[in-house]
Amino acid sequence: MANFNPRMNRVRLYWMLQLLGWGGFAFVNIFFASLSQGISAVQLWAFVVLAAFYLISTHAMRHVVKSYGWFKMGIFRLLVQTILALLALSVVNVLAQILINLAFGTLNPNEDFRSLVIAVNLFVSFLYYAFWFLLYFLFHFLDNYNNSLKYEAKINEIRLNHLKSQLNPHFIFNALNSVRALVDEDPEKAKSAITRISNMLRFSLMMDKKQVIDFADELSTVKDYLALESIRFEERLEVIYQVEEEAFGYKIPPMMLQTIVENGIKHGISNLVKGGLIEIKCREGLQEELYIQVKNSGYLNPNSFKSQKEGAGHGIENTRQRLKLLYGDQASFRIFNSGNQFVITEIKIPKQRVTLE
Incomplete structure (x- = not known):
């Protein structure tokens, strides 16, 4: 029987969700773009690369969160740092979108550099990253809570067995004393x-x-x-x-x-x-x-x-x-x-x- 490794299972689940989530993001964008105006192979690959950037950037953010112990912070500090991180990721994402469009020849300077378009892209990026953070934090806290419950139950079981084991010699002594x-x-x-x-x-x-x-x-x-x-x-x-x-x-x-x-x-x-x-x-x-x-x-x-x-x-x-x-x-x-x-x-x-x- 193969050894069960909880940590390996969590890593595998993380990558599966990452690939499914951002892969679904690329699929939905490609699907609706093809319905509205048709889509070329170049535009298709531009969406795929953008989804890949989301995946890489969120994974890098996960590394920062784990490396610097964000989950050990107080709630106020965690909230402030999360908002700042979301803003920074959104700005980087908008720059990445411009570079991706430039690389694939789909950049429209007259349209893509308008203040309203940039603001909308920032807001949409912020929403995507906020949703990812929410899911990641929720998964982490639920996983930790579940592990805490299992740990507490195991400790209680050990204590309970210890208490029961105390009774046996005590009971045997009293019973033998009665018949002596x-x-x-x-x-x-x-x-x-x-x-x-x-x-x-x-x-x-x-x-x-x-x-x-x-x-x-x-x-x-x-x-x-x-x-x-x-x-x-x-x-x-x-x-x-x-x-x-x-x-x-x-x-x-x-x-x-x-x-x-x-x-x-x-x-x-x-x-x-x-x-x-x-x-x-x-x-x-x-x-x-x-x-x-x-x-x-x-x-x-x-x-x-x-x-x-x-x-x-x-x-x-x-x-x-x-x-x-x-x-x-x-x-x-x-x-x-x-x-x-x-x-x-x-x-x-x-x-x-x-x-x-």
């Missing part, structure tokens, strides 16, 4: 726990390269995780699910709900002697968005939350960043205390996600 205490106390429960861990690891590996997954798949993993934690906490953990049917029509980032629930277990319930409650509510909003609420027993200490946010990036801050990368301002996240006994985490996700390509 059961190995000696209850081997049968330990076997059941290991089976659930195996299911969760399989899911984690399968979902590793996906940006979003079906809500049903994520919820199934969360249920495995909470079943595993119920073995460890026994009667100290109460789990309630309130999931509307419409929620299963959505896709969410993999391990997102799992991370929130895990955070509630680790920082909330595990610190309480009597254990506590995990309640998961999911519903569809009026504007086709999914609302996820995880309520857990415990209390959110602002100082500990701040230290977590400035730390390795796991848990809450990881979830914030992933939502921002995938959905921008279309998603929302908040976590707050509900009295002194519960912490509530709320997430809103749009049905149509922003795609990173």
